[in-house]
Amino acid sequence: MNINAVDLFCGVGGLTHGLEQAGINVVAGIDIVASSKFAYEANNNSKFIEADLKKVSSKKIDSLFPKNTDIKVLAGCAPCQPFSSYSYRYKGSDASINKMDLLDYFAKFIVDIKPDIVSMENVPQLSKEPIFMKFVRTLKHHNYSVCWKLVYAPSYGVPQNRKRLVLLASKSADIHLIDPPFNKDNLPDVFSAIGQLPELKAGEIDPHDALHHAAKLSKKNLERIKQSKPGGTWKDWDSRLLLACHKKSTGNTYRSVYGRMEWHKPSPTITTQFYGYGNGRFGHPVQNRAISLREGALLQTFPLNYKFFDTNKNKLSIRTISTQIGNAVPVKLAYYIGKSILKAVND
Template structure:
């Protein structure tokens, strides 16, 4: 049985890499961000198509599958910012909501045998998700979806995600959890052996292992921070003005250190900034390096993220790494599809 997948909204290839690791051939990834091409093609045996997914036709997708493909898979993670808890609370615009609808339209037109989608849990509360499920049923798919706690599947961060699988053949579901709370991978397991790094320093043996330089006040703050603690551990004179107001006293999810023996917090697009979350290193006086963020997103240590001959953009790299589907979740999706296909032959 020849199986082939195409990855919509592929970014730098987290989903592609994971599904490929499971043994499924990924033919191509499609994404509007041209700067993702280097990482995608340098690490995956698949072509990168730089195009707005809403401008891609069903025929273009069908033409990508080899003629002898027995099982066509269409997968993707539409940009999730419109559905995130932060953006919903802060009234951010929702211009990307229609990407879920377009994904649904492509499924109806392409009629792949298997569909896979990863996104934020908040999507399940949206009308567009309800419409997505209705369209799957109308097009002859059986589907399951669930909210996944990433440490259960080997991702060392407290990330919650929605994973949906749909099949033309029969019922399909996610494979059982691989880890328990007692066996979760921790920050120490993933980054504990990396070389020491000072604030603002670059490791010459690994240019991705670099940290953003903290100013003197933030150096003082992180020196007084304890793993798992908050800004309340600081002396009064170095606290932020917003923390002294009643409206800011309950907001303690920033300026924190991670714990060595727990999973990391959810890696966001600004994981390299000490003030952007609990991204302080457990015992070094700095925020996470870009390499550490990538490893916590379960990218292999040899994954190439940027052309070293070009100008380095930490902001761009943070967005690419933070927005990626963790590779291990991609593997779980791929393994679930393979398990499903094997049952068809029994």
């Protein structure tokens, strides 16, 4: 049986890579961000199409599927910033409003193209939004069997303490996300993901891997991380190192910033700013620095050899690459989504 997929809002290919690992051929990925093209095509057997999906016709997307396709899979993760807990307070911004209707465009493509299988992954907060329930109703109205749930990422092989919304829909049969392959006794942790990498100092780059690059720290932040304990808070510091916000009564709400990860627990959610020690609990468990770009990618379950920029042509941009990594669908979760699709097809 010839199964082919198109990945909408593909970014650097986290979803595509996981689907390919599961055994699903992805013929193309579409994204508006041109800088994602190198990583997407360098690591996946698929082509990258730079386009604004608000301006792409359903006919154009449908034409990407080979004529001998037996099962069409339309997959994607519409940009989730408007719905994420991290940026919820910015929902009224122009940037957020411009992305709020992307799920409606995804629904229109489904109605027009009539794929056999639909896969959608996003932040859990989306499940509380009217636009999501409208999406589900649209699928059911067009005779899709729909299953969606909030999943704990470590139970699907992702060493991050995060939840994700996963939706699967099928035209021909019931479809479900397969049972979690991990439980509380064998969850992946920070050590299993990044414990094997060479040591780095803040600001250093591994000569054998340009992505194993740690951001510089100011003198005061270096003092702070030296006094930080794995899993601890800024309360471990000398009083002279405290920020003004820590001295206010509301400072107790900032306990997750300027913290170290713990070796034998999942990491916090990898955001687009994980390279900064002060942006969350992104301090390395034992080394005096924030985690490197490569470590962030590994915690997102990208393979160790995943290429994010062309070392022969491009100068590494920490902010660009951290954004690409933080916005990606974790590869392991995508792999189990792919296995769930294949199970439904085979059954």
